[in-house]
Amino acid sequence: MHLHCPDPRGKLGATSRLTHERCQAVFDALGYGIMLLTPQGRIEQLNHAMAAMLGRPAAEVTGRAPHEVVPGHPAPSDACPFVRMCKSLHRESAEVPWGERWFQVTADPVLDAKHKLTGAVVTVSETTEQKRLEEQLRRSQKMEAIGRLAGVLAHDFGSLLTMINGYCQMLMEAMAARDPRRRDLAAVLEAAGRATALTRQMLTIGRHQPARPRRLDLNHLISRLERVLRRVAGPRIHLSTRLARPLGRIQADPAQIEQILVNLVVNAREAMPRGGRLAIATERVRWGQDGPAGRADLRSGNYVSLSVQDSGKGMDAETRSHLFEPFFTTKAKRKGVGLGLSIVYGIVKQSRGDIEVVSEPGQGTTFRIRFPAAAGARRRAAR
Numbered sequence: 409m410h411l412h413c414p415d416p417r418g419k420l421g422a423t424s425r426l427t428h429e430r431c432q433a434v435f436d437a438l439g440y441g442i443m444l445l446t447p448q449g450r451i452e453q454l455n456h457a458m459a460a461m462l463g464r465p466a467a468e469v470t471g472r473a474p475h476e477v478v479p480g481h482p483a484p485s486d487a488c489p490f491v492r493m494c495k496s497l498h499r500e501s502a503e504v505p506w507g508e509r510w511f512q513v514t515a516d517p518v519l520d521a522k523h524k525l526t527g528a529v530v531t532v533s534e535t536t537e538q539k540r541l542e543e544q545l546r547r548s549q550k551m552e553a554i555g556r557l558a559g560v561l562a563h564d565f566g567s568l569l570t571m572i573n574g575y576c577q578m579l580m581e582a583m584a585a586r587d588p589r590r591r592d593l594a595a596v597l598e599a600a601g602r603a604t605a606l607t608r609q610m611l612t613i614g615r616h617q618p619a620r621p622r623r624l625d626l627n628h629l630i631s632r633l634e635r636v637l638r639r640v641a642g643p644r645i646h647l648s649t650r651l652a653r654p655l656g657r658i659q660a661d662p663a664q665i666e667q668i669l670v671n672l673v674v675n676a677r678e679a680m681p682r683g684g685r686l687a688i689a690t691e692r693v694r695w696g697q698d699g700p701a702g703r704a705d706l707r708s709g710n711y712v713s714l715s716v717q718d719s720g721k722g723m724d725a726e727t728r729s730h731l732f733e734p735f736f737t738t739k740a741k742r743k744g745v746g747l748g749l750s751i752v753y754g755i756v757k758q759s760r761g762d763i764e765v766v767s768e769p770g771q772g773t774t775f776r777i778r779f780p781a782a783a784g785a786r787r788r789a790a791r
């Protein structure tokens with residue numbers, strides 16, 4: 409590649425200056441960062457996008473190496489595409505982290521007729537959002553696989569349990585009313601009953617359990633459930649509700665939404681052993697074409713959000729990253745199975761909604777679920 413973009417501060421002739429200006433115009437039109445470096449790594453020329461990424465005006469960084477002027481900029485190392493390109497004299501590229509963000513960096517050599525390095529063209533584009541989406545996809549695929557496995561297992565166990573139940577009942581019926589073995593059999597039946605309930609929960613994770621969705625007023629459901637939720641939360645927790653009206657309806661199975669609320673409230677209670685505050689809120693949200701910032705994966709439209717916020721112990725990043733996996737628990741053996749949130753997740757996905765958690769250790773936790781709003785009554789009637 410041969411590029412001629414001489415230093416504007418040098419003694420340029422009119423033709424060279426024109427070349428430089430044109431080169432700059434091309435640079436600035438690009439949507440990603442681009443800069444010309446000297447073989448020593450000093451910036452010769454850069455575009456608007458690059459200056460914005462570096463957070464410094466172009467004039468301040470020209471003639472210097474990026475890491476000299478920008479605090480936190482990684483120093484040149486073997487991981488740096490520019491450094492590697494200086495050795496290979498071929499295009500080198502890498503995805504490099506910078507603080508919390510990720511950037512795709514490529515370095516191309518500028519060679520003279522004798523194949524000697526006279527400079528480099530370095531491009532930089534941010535890939536943070538793409539990486540986030542990839543990670544999300546990977547995670548949801550994992551959940552999907554675990555869910556399917558749980559579903560298949562639960563299904564087979566369900567059939568076996570039906571048989572166990574059936575035979576037990578037959579035995580029970582054949583026994584005399586006063587037969588002392590009835591008690592043992594009753595215990596078997598009870599255990600089988602608990603196992604059946606558990607497999608039903610596992611089916612929800614695998615989404616094999618058919619939901620019975622209908623148009624549903626979330627506010628109404630919460631108001632109806634408030635008393636029992638208060639009971640579940642216990643006397644040390646102050647529960648408040650903030651229900652937006654009008655809210656609009658969602659399309660969901662009421663029994664499943666109850667399951668969500670109970671699971672979230674139980675978790676909140678367990679995160680606040682010494683009591684605290686628990687707030688349940690509903691809200692109507694509308695998203696434009698691009699969705700909210702950083703959520704390019706969500707479709708635009710009307711949503712109903714349900715949030716459950718506690719003032720409990722919160723979670724670290726490690727816990728947050730495994731939260732929805734079946735059998736992930738931080739609780740003692742007998743206290744938690746680790747199914748609560750995976751069930752919540754299964755239901756939310758089944759309703760084509762979305763769940764998000766905001767939590768830091770010691771800062772409490774907020775779960776926010778968004779359900780797509782049900783189509784308006786008028787449109788429904790027209791169909």
Ligand SMILES: Nc1ncnc2c1ncn2[C@@H]1O[C@H](COP(=O)(O)OP(=O)(O)OP(=O)(O)O)[C@@H](O)[C@H]1O
Nearest residue numbers: 675676679722737738739744745746747748749773
């Ligand atoms: N409100 C919360 N505050 C702090 N940590 C939470 C909260 N909700 C969930 N967690 C964390 O997420 C983990 C998984 O929750 P999940 O409900 O799936 O399982 P569990 O509560 O441990 O067990 P189970 O619900 O099956 O009884 C919990 O063990 C806990 O570490």
Ligand SMILES: [Mg+2]
Nearest residue numbers: 674675748749
């Ligand atoms: Mg739980």
